[in-house]
Amino acid sequence: MKGLLRRASTAVIFVLVMIGGLFGGRLSFIFLFAIITALCLWEYLSMVLNRYTRRDFTRMLLGVGFGLTPFVLASILTMSPIKSNDQFVIFTSILFFPFIFLAFIYELFTRSANPFQNVGFIVLGMVYIGAPFALLGFIAFEGEKFNSWIVFGLLLLTWMNDTGAYIVGSQFGKHPLHPRISPKKTWEGTIGGVVVTFLVAWGFCAVSGELRLQDWMVLALLVSVFGSMGDLVESMLKRSVGVKDSGSLLPGHGGVLDRFDAFIFLLPFAAAYLLWIR
Numbered sequence: 001m002k003g004l005l006r007r008a009s010t011a012v013i014f015v016l017v018m019i020g021g022l023f024g025g026r027l028s029f030i031f032l033f034a035i036i037t038a039l040c041l042w043e044y045l046s047m048v049l050n051r052y053t054r055r056d057f058t059r060m061l062l063g064v065g066f067g068l069t070p071f072v073l074a075s076i077l078t079m080s081p082i083k084s085n086d087q088f089v090i091f092t093s094i095l096f097f098p099f100i101f102l103a104f105i106y107e108l109f110t111r112s113a114n115p116f117q118n119v120g121f122i123v124l125g126m127v128y129i130g131a132p133f134a135l136l137g138f139i140a141f142e143g144e145k146f147n148s149w150i151v152f153g154l155l156l157l158t159w160m161n162d163t164g165a166y167i168v169g170s171q172f173g174k175h176p177l178h179p180r181i182s183p184k185k186t187w188e189g190t191i192g193g194v195v196v197t198f199l200v201a202w203g204f205c206a207v208s209g210e211l212r213l214q215d216w217m218v219l220a221l222l223v224s225v226f227g228s229m230g231d232l233v234e235s236m237l238k239r240s241v242g243v244k245d246s247g248s249l250l251p252g253h254g255g256v257l258d259r260f261d262a263f264i265f266l267l268p269f270a271a272a273y274l275l276w277i278r
Helices: 002-023 024-046 052-079 083-099 102-108 115-134 136-138 148-172 187-208 213-240 256-277
Strands: 175-176 182-186
Touching: 002 024, 002 115, 024 052, 024 115, 024 136, 024 213, 024 256, 052 083, 052 102, 052 115, 052 136, 083 102, 083 175, 102 115, 115 136, 136 148, 136 256, 148 175, 148 182, 148 256, 175 187, 182 187, 182 213, 182 256, 187 213, 213 256
Parallel strands: none
Antiparallel strands: 175 182
16 A cells, blocks of 8 residues: 555656646746756666766766767757757767767776776667657747647657556556567556557647647657657666666656656657658
């Protein structure tokens, strides 16, 4: 009972923080997802890098900084008063690559036994976590328009897909989806999650008035396919490093990366579709 109450209270606080950040304006939106990106990066780096010495801790801080770079640059670009965005993109891109190479310079002086492995994990953090979250700016900001409802819809579909899969799978699941990576996930649960996702997408379209119904159906498909893949990918990561949860920041729910693994993975596909239909 105590565990259930802790899980419920964590969920309520989490939802309130998310809603406040999503609908509090552009700055609160950027601030919210900058914090989420940083926390996901920290949990990811905590799983793949050593944390025994001050140099290890410094490496992790650098990794979080490097991983946040795409999000920061994208936020500046989408919020920038600069009229010539093409020049700004070129300028920031030129600065971006020397910044990445600082990771190699740092490893020269750490006496690490695996310097290139460390650099690889840091760069992977940019690709796996930093870059997808950076795409949120291009989804949410369209000139003077702030599309917070679209981002909220994607989050809602992602979490409803996971919830539907869990409920149906726990009641009717018999056939494992990917037993080597995630033995508890089943085909029955996955199908249940897909059905719930499409139903929620239909209802959300009617309530929000954002996008056309066919667009929400496409997004529901992307969430169902790539959100599920993202969950499996993080399970593969956790299994490879021998941990159950990415962190313990959310009591009863694991880590922040555990809550956003599916959302992170589907963002490139959702962003590509949303930018294409604009």
